[in-house]
Amino acid sequence: MPENPIFVSFCHPSINQVFLTLPKNNVLPSTSDFGVHHETALTACQINTCNEPGYLSTSANRSDIDAQTSSERHPFLTSQKYYYHLVIQPDDTNYRIFVDFALWSFPHDHFPPSWVRATPIDDAGFGGSGWTDIIRIKQRDLNCRISNWVDNKSTARIVPADQMKWVCHLPLALADIVTNPFSQMQTNGMVVYAARADEGFLHADSRNLFALRWDIFSI
Amino acid sequence: MVVPPDGRMVTYFIGPIRESAALYHNKPFDSSNLSHEFLFARFAWAILKRARAIFKFYSTADRKTFNLKTADAASLDEEEEVMGPDDGDGDEPVDPQRKPGVAGRQKKKRKRPDSLVSKDPAAREAHELDEDLAKAKRVASFFRMSLKPFLPS
Numbered sequence: 001m002p003e004n005p006i007f008v009s010f011c012h013p014s015i016n017q018v019f020l021t022l023p024k025n026n027v028l029p030s031t032s033d034f035g036v037h038h039e040t041a042l043t044a045c046q047i048n049t050c051n052e053p054g055y056l057s058t059s060a061n062r063s064d065i066d067a068q069t070s071s072e073r074h075p076f077l078t079s080q081k082y083y084y085h086l087v088i089q090p091d092d093t094n095y096r097i098f099v100d101f102a103l104w105s106f107p108h109d110h111f112p113p114s115w116v117r118a119t120p121i122d123d124a125g126f127g128g129s130g131w132t133d134i135i136r137i138k139q140r141d142l143n144c145r146i147s148n149w150v151d152n153k154s155t156a157r158i159v160p161a162d163q164m165k166w167v168c169h170l171p172l173a174l175a176d177i178v179t180n181p182f183s184q185m186q187t188n189g190m191v192v193y194a195a196r197a198d199e200g201f202l203h204a205d206s207r208n209l210f211a212l213r214w215d216i217f218s219i
Numbered sequence: 220m221v222v223p224p225d226g227r228m229v230t231y232f233i234g235p236i237r238e239s240a241a242l243y244h245n246k247p248f249d250s251s252n253l254s255h256e257f258l259f260a261r262f263a264w265a266i267l268k269r270a271r272a273i274f275k276f277y278s279t280a281d282r283k284t285f286n287l288k289t290a291d292a293a294s295l296d297e298e299e300e301v302m303g304p305d306d307g308d309g310d311e312p313v314d315p316q317r318k319p320g321v322a323g324r325q326k327k328k329r330k331r332p333d334s335l336v337s338k339d340p341a342a343r344e345a346h347e348l349d350e351d352l353a354k355a356k357r358v359a360s361f362f363r364m365s366l367k368p369f370l371p372s
Contacts, residue, residue: 015284017277020270022233025244040222040231044266050288094286099271101264103290106256114223117255140252146230146243158257160264193256207254216239 006080008036010045013060013083014093020048028076035076042071043112045084050098051107056082062089101163108189123195126206134204141211149213156212161203220265221248221258228258233269271295 007021022041024034038056046053056077059067062085069082086095098104126136137155144153195207222231228250232240250258274282275295282295289295 023235025232025240037224047263047266048270096286096288098288099267099274100289101267104263115255115259121252145249158261193254208257
């Protein structure tokens with residue numbers, strides 16, 4: 001890793017302002033240079049525009065073809081600044097930037113192909129038995145999934161437990177979410193990805209929990 | 220967080236992390252039994268949180284040049300409690316003995332550090348020490364013993 005990670009800035013082309021930075025944490029193959037993985041950065045920018053597809057360019061001018069980048073030709077981003085241009089230019093060139101997870105919607109119909117699982121999940125042994133599921137997570141994951149350690153193993157959620165409001169449906173009142181979380185989860189469509197289609201989803205779903213070494217939580 | 224470059228899931232750091240990134244960045248992550256849709260949602264959660272942090276540094280005027288979509292623009296002028304258990308990319312540990320309603324963390328809000336931290340170097344150092352101790356208590360239980368007697372007065 002570089003001693004002082006250098007960041008790549010991602011800018012809005014119509015106002016020339018930065019909306020995201022990512023550190024150059026990737027070593028480029030066969031070199032000692034660092035960069036940002038292009039496809040990961042592109043996905044991140046797309047999230048910031050609430051799933052509007054786009055491309056990165058070193059120029060704020062979208063018609064500057066030479067400045068356009070592609071993940072095939074440039075797997076890693078090494079310049080300091082890139083502009084995120086939407087594929088379809090909106091009438092208002094000052095396209096929206098999202099910074100609230102609660103307002104971001106999951107791209108059910110446009111899930112990135114590189115994220116799609118190659119094989120279906122086997123949930124055997126899980127589903128519907130409440131808190132004992134968490135104990136079984138540690139039995140399933142013998143090692144921390146990041147460090148491979150056995151010691152100090154805890155369990156972590158992928159979707160944070162305090163994001164009930166996002167998992168559920170935004171327009172619904174908080175009181176409804178508290179009293180009937182299951183129905184709101186169905187409304188937002190996330191239930192199709194869960195192992196257990198009930199209110200235990202965020203707390204004990206085996207597809208949302210994995211073993212993680214305790215101290216890695218604080219990183 | 221976890222991303223899928225080159226057809227496999229790997230751990231990916233998006234913050235200025237050094238030692239941990241040296242150890243675990245770009246290392247394979249076994250995603251068997253886990254929902255990739257949830258991993259993607261987590262990625263989005265981390266990216267949006269990072270973008271939000273950038274907007275905290277913009278002046279109100281600069282922020283207005285953006286067509287910003289946020290539910291609570293006023294909260295950008297506040298800073299989240301830095302010692303919350305989720306100030307990194309990790310989540311709060313799950314204790315099976317705790318009941319579901321208790322598992323969620325309680326976030327505190329505080330004002331921007333420049334209005335809170337004294338300009339006096341000694342006071343600022345003491346403040347940082349308190350923060351470090353509080354963080355250490357969370358991570359390692361043996362830090363719960365008081366260190367005050369061993370510290371210079």
